[in-house]
Amino acid sequence: MRCPPWFPAQCGDGRWRPGCSAASVATMLWAGVISGVGAGMGTLPPVVTSLGRLLLIGVPVAFVAFAVGAVVTAVADVSWAWVAGGVPGFVIWLLLPVWTLLVGTARR
Secondary structure (H helix, E strand, C coil): CECCCCCCCCCCCCECCHHHHHHHHHHHHHHHHHHHHHHHHCCCCHHHHHHHHHHHHHHHHHHHHHHHHHHHHHHHCCCCHHHHHHHHHHHHHHHHHHHHHHHHHCCC
16 A cells, blocks of 8 residues: 555655554553553552553544644645644654653652
């Protein structure tokens, strides 16, 4: 399947590869669930659980923002709208390594 011309982010060789994105999203959702379980059991510090919940909430918000940006780009021919819609996802993507480092250094 060829990449849409307005979505070059996944297209190193011109082919659409959704598997990497799906794995990233699944990892972020997993981090949110683990944070919730850790908060319920009292095994994770509050900063880790808060960041995990932010990941869990942020993934659907980022998906909707990107979808809206992509539709605006396709319909209104505003070439930068998909980038603006992708900013929340980029922020969430940057928070995952921070969550991982916090989990690794958490002491209870």
